[in-house]
Structures are given as C-alpha cells and as structure tokens.
Amino acid sequence: MSMVRYKAIIAYDGTLFHGFQRQPQGRTVQEELERTLSKMASQPIVVHGSGRTDAHVHALGQVIHFDYPKERPLEKMRFAMDTQTPEDIAVKQVEIVDELFHARYLVQEKVYEFHVQIGKPRSPFRRHYASYYPYPLDLAKIERALPDLLGTHDFSAFCASGSSVEDKVRTIYEATMVHDEALSELVFTFRGDGFLYKMIRILVGTLLKIGNGRLEETSLPKIIASKDRNCAGPTAHPEGLYLKEVKY
Amino acid sequence: MSMVRYKAIIAYDGTLFHGFQRQPQGRTVQEELERTLSKMASQPIVVHGSGRTDAHVHALGQVIHFDYPKERPLEKMRFAMDTQTPEDIAVKQVEIVDELFHARYLVQEKVYEFHVQIGKPRSPFRRHYASYYPYPLDLAKIERALPDLLGTHDFSAFCASGSSVEDKVRTIYEATMVHDEALSELVFTFRGDGFLYKMIRILVGTLLKIGNGRLEETSLPKIIASKDRNCAGPTAHPEGLYLKEVKY
Incomplete structure (x- = not known):
C-alpha cells in the first residue's frame, strides 16, 4: 500500500503532559497523536516531531510529520485529527508533503x-x-x-x-x-x-x-x-x- | 476580644472549584478562604462573599468581608492571605472597613x-x-x-x-x-x-x-x-x- 506523507502544525497546552516525546511513564503529546492517528488509519502510525519539548512546556506551532495510508481532503483530515485528539491538543494546519520532508532533520x-x-x-x-x-x-x-x-x-x-x-x-x-x-x-x-x-x-x-x-x-x-x-x-x-x- | 472587619478583593480561577459557596461535597472558594483565615487567626473565621458563583465560573474581582481578631498592616495581611491560599486564588487588595459594611447586603x-x-x-x-x-x-x-x-x-x-x-x-x-x-x-x-x-x-x-x-x-x-x-x-x-x- 502506498503511503502519503502529511505535515501538520499543532498547538498544545503542556500543563498535563510529560513533554512531547513518547516515554514509558507519563502522558505525552506524541503518544496521544499516535493513538488518534492509528485509530483513524486502523493501523499503527508513527509521528515524528521537530524536536522534543520538556514537561509542562507549551507549543503554539510544533511541526510533525507522519505517513498515512490514504490521501484525504486536508480540512477533513485536520478536523478529524483536531476533534479526535484530547482537548489540550489542537491541530491548526495539515498539508501533504513529498516523501523527502522530515520534521526534525530539515529544520532551518x-x-x-x-x-x-x-x-x-x-x-x-x-x-x-x-x-x-x-x-x-x-x-x-x-x-x-x-x-x-x-x-x-x-x-x-x-x-x-x-x-x-x-x-x-x-x-x-x-x-x-x-x-x-x-x-x-x-x-x-x-x-x-x-x-x-x-x-x-x-x-x-x-x-x-x-x-x-x-x-x-x-x-x-x-x-x-x-x-x-x-x-x-x-x-x-x-x-x-x-x-x-x-x-x- | 474586639474584632476588626476586613474587606478584600479576590480573583480566582474557577476551573477546579465547585463554585464560591461552601457545600458538603466539592472544593469551594469560601472553604479555602475560611481554612486559611482560621489558621492565620487560630480561631474559626467566617467569610461572606458578594454572592455565589457557579462551578467553573471565574472571578477577577469578587469581594468578601470577614471579622478578624487583630488589626494588621494591610500589605502584610494581603500577602499572608495571598500566599497561604492555594495558587488558584489571588488576594488583590485588603482594607479595613467599619462594622456596618457587608459584602452581600450593600452591593450596588x-x-x-x-x-x-x-x-x-x-x-x-x-x-x-x-x-x-x-x-x-x-x-x-x-x-x-x-x-x-x-x-x-x-x-x-x-x-x-x-x-x-x-x-x-x-x-x-x-x-x-x-x-x-x-x-x-x-x-x-x-x-x-x-x-x-x-x-x-x-x-x-x-x-x-x-x-x-x-x-x-x-x-x-x-x-x-x-x-x-x-x-x-x-x-x-x-x-x-x-x-x-x-x-x-
């Protein structure tokens, strides 16, 4: 199955998170995003962020990318992600990018x-x-x-x-x-x-x-x-x- | 012992409160204020608010009065109340008023x-x-x-x-x-x-x-x-x- 690479801009209130990056203990933004996307796709989806943020640190414009099994209309995709993630995460913008895009490696x-x-x-x-x-x-x-x-x-x-x-x-x-x-x-x-x-x-x-x-x-x-x-x-x-x- | 009547202006983030007014179940602003003042005075202090606010409702300028056994410098009193109440309550201003002042009855x-x-x-x-x-x-x-x-x-x-x-x-x-x-x-x-x-x-x-x-x-x-x-x-x-x- 050919995968489509999405880039998304997200905001989160860091108060109740142990940071962005998945870890064995404590709720993280990455884990919540992966849970939502994996449910939407009915298969495991891995999320890559531009970098980690520490516990209680907020984001107005964190950038992530992930590969998803389907091309969907962008506003539908944004709305689904926004409403299916917990209310302390907002999905502000979604776009389709080419497979060379990487949220962490290409940061300027x-x-x-x-x-x-x-x-x-x-x-x-x-x-x-x-x-x-x-x-x-x-x-x-x-x-x-x-x-x-x-x-x-x-x-x-x-x-x-x-x-x-x-x-x-x-x-x-x-x-x-x-x-x-x-x-x-x-x-x-x-x-x-x-x-x-x-x-x-x-x-x-x-x-x-x-x-x-x-x-x-x-x-x-x-x-x-x-x-x-x-x-x-x-x-x-x-x-x-x-x-x-x-x-x- | 002669009591001194204080008027105070307080702010609170209502998110974690079941409203202003003391009740059998659930955390309230009145109960937190009374707990702090009673501890400061080493005797039970009753707090009167200008009126109740519902669960999750906020205040930028709620007014209370209470009778306290001691006349204290106002900024010391404000600072003690502000720092000894939980961090979702702030004490903005304290003054001494005459015994006829009432936070609820005299609202204009x-x-x-x-x-x-x-x-x-x-x-x-x-x-x-x-x-x-x-x-x-x-x-x-x-x-x-x-x-x-x-x-x-x-x-x-x-x-x-x-x-x-x-x-x-x-x-x-x-x-x-x-x-x-x-x-x-x-x-x-x-x-x-x-x-x-x-x-x-x-x-x-x-x-x-x-x-x-x-x-x-x-x-x-x-x-x-x-x-x-x-x-x-x-x-x-x-x-x-x-x-x-x-x-x-």
Whole structure:
C-alpha cells in the first residue's frame, strides 16, 4: 500500500503532559497523536516531531510529520485529527508533503517565546502559562544585555547537564523582550537555528538575574566564553516556555 | 476580644472549584478562604462573599468581608492571605472597613464579563477560560440586539429554574460586546444592579442564537415580556464567565 506523507502544525497546552516525546511513564503529546492517528488509519502510525519539548512546556506551532495510508481532503483530515485528539491538543494546519520532508532533520529555524509575569499578586489565570518573577527588575539592563546573545557561539554555558549533543555551537538570529502591560508580563522571543537542552530557560534565568542586578549587564560574553554552566543563571520554570514556530 | 472587619478583593480561577459557596461535597472558594483565615487567626473565621458563583465560573474581582481578631498592616495581611491560599486564588487588595459594611447586603452594582472563542480550531490554552462557538455569527445582529437588554425589566425568562428568588426585576445599565481579534474572542460585558441565577449565561446563549440567525434580532423585548425561560436561548457554558467587579 502506498503511503502519503502529511505535515501538520499543532498547538498544545503542556500543563498535563510529560513533554512531547513518547516515554514509558507519563502522558505525552506524541503518544496521544499516535493513538488518534492509528485509530483513524486502523493501523499503527508513527509521528515524528521537530524536536522534543520538556514537561509542562507549551507549543503554539510544533511541526510533525507522519505517513498515512490514504490521501484525504486536508480540512477533513485536520478536523478529524483536531476533534479526535484530547482537548489540550489542537491541530491548526495539515498539508501533504513529498516523501523527502522530515520534521526534525530539515529544520532551518525555531522560534520560542518565554512569558514571565511580574507584579503582584501572581494571576491565578496565568499560573500554568507564565513563570513568575516578583523581585525588582531593571528592564533597561535586560534590553542592553540581549544583543550579546546574537550570532554564532558555543553555548555550552547555557546547556543543562544530561544532554548527549556534542556540538554546542548555535546561531541566534533574534533575541527580544516586550513588556505586555495589560498582562503584566515580559515576553521574550528567541529565534535561532536550534537550541540546546533547556537553553532558553537558562537564558531567561540569566537575563532575569541581570535585570535584578545580581549579574552585570555586560556579563553575557564572559559567561558564553566560560562554557561553564555554573557561570550562567538558574533555569527558569517550564510553564513560561512556548515553541512558537518551526521553519524549513 | 474586639474584632476588626476586613474587606478584600479576590480573583480566582474557577476551573477546579465547585463554585464560591461552601457545600458538603466539592472544593469551594469560601472553604479555602475560611481554612486559611482560621489558621492565620487560630480561631474559626467566617467569610461572606458578594454572592455565589457557579462551578467553573471565574472571578477577577469578587469581594468578601470577614471579622478578624487583630488589626494588621494591610500589605502584610494581603500577602499572608495571598500566599497561604492555594495558587488558584489571588488576594488583590485588603482594607479595613467599619462594622456596618457587608459584602452581600450593600452591593450596588455587579459587572460580569463573558468570553466566547470563535474561529477554528479551539485554542487548547482557552479551553477553561472561554466558551467555544464554532458556528457562523453575524456580529452586527448581536450589536443591534444588545441595547434591548438595557433598563429595568422582569427577567424571569432569563432565570434558570431552581432559583428561590421571588422578585425577578433587575436593572441592566450596560450590555456591550467587543471582538478581541488577537484572541479570536467575543468579550461581553454586563453591568447591572444584580443578576438572577444563570442569567448572564442565558443572556449570552440567547445573543449567540440571534447572531447565528436562529432567533430574530428584534426578539429580546418579546422574550423578556414572555417571562418564559423556554423562549430564551440555551445556557452558555460556565468557563466563559467572569465576575469582574462589585461596586458598593
């Protein structure tokens, strides 16, 4: 039987997931997608994501691909997937791609957002959707530090232990912060050719430490050069992180 | 011992609550507040709310009062209450009021918001925070119908059965709808001197039925005059409803 390769853009609320990638224990996004697609196809379907996301991390635009035994009208396929997956997964877009497409191998860029609620009290509505920082922050210091992240660097200092990746050189094309006053949140955006294990969360933890005055605003080049995880700041909580877009 | 009366403004995410009011079964906001305050005071404290909210209904500005055995600095009191209540309750403001203040008896106006997500797919991030309406809507029809709700009317047609209230005359001062395009949501605001049991949810269910063309846009005066619940539309889901403000 000839299979058709589909690419899909999905969103998920990571609150109740142990991350994207299938694992022996704990509910995962991949497992829910595979369960739905296998039922629809009446045969086992394997889902490939653009990469994993950690427990409680969200996605606005995760990309997956899978091979399916039938060519179906795209909106029908999207609707079936969207309504048959649990309500914390949404299927935003489906297209048919050629058999050379691969959701992980062909990634050119990824865009992440990180939300930090500031001010008091912590909003009960944002407790799963933004990390919380109640301490004083000089936003100008963070803004002056951000451009130091741009370009191609060995980001070993911003990689959590437990990563098996050998090459820790990555390129960051965009690193910005916007203050959303209505939500009382800082929204960080990072665009790059790829990110290391927990890299965005360590970057944000370091930037907040700079904003709080416990690290110099000029310290990022030194931290990068050290290649030492102990020189960077703490790892920000996962609930503020969103995989926003994957580009091919 | 002389008691001090406190007024507090609280917010809560209603998702995991069986409403505001204490009841034998199910977790409630009142019970959580009373548990925290009684522990802080080392004696039983009774909390009075401005009114009940149903299961899964949210509050941005519910008002409570309670008598407490000690006068404490207000920010210390707010911080203690906020951090000792569960994270789906936030204590926004605390003040000391005279003993004649009563959170329920002295209400002058209440303001509610109702959020309806439109468009596809349903956002996984809004599933607990907005009701969902995926059917066609002519927003102009809803806008033309809204002013018919203003003024003083017997709203029996918009009161769910099970209410023990005898007088069903209420005054609505404000009834508006805004289309939040970024969220793809309609935000209804209703301000009045009080609302009947499930009244806002039935109003929204009726307005959506008008927008969908299954009720005439001029039908509200007739529905009000009928005093018959069966003439109005369905009851919208509770997760879209927010108690926004209580005025005294």
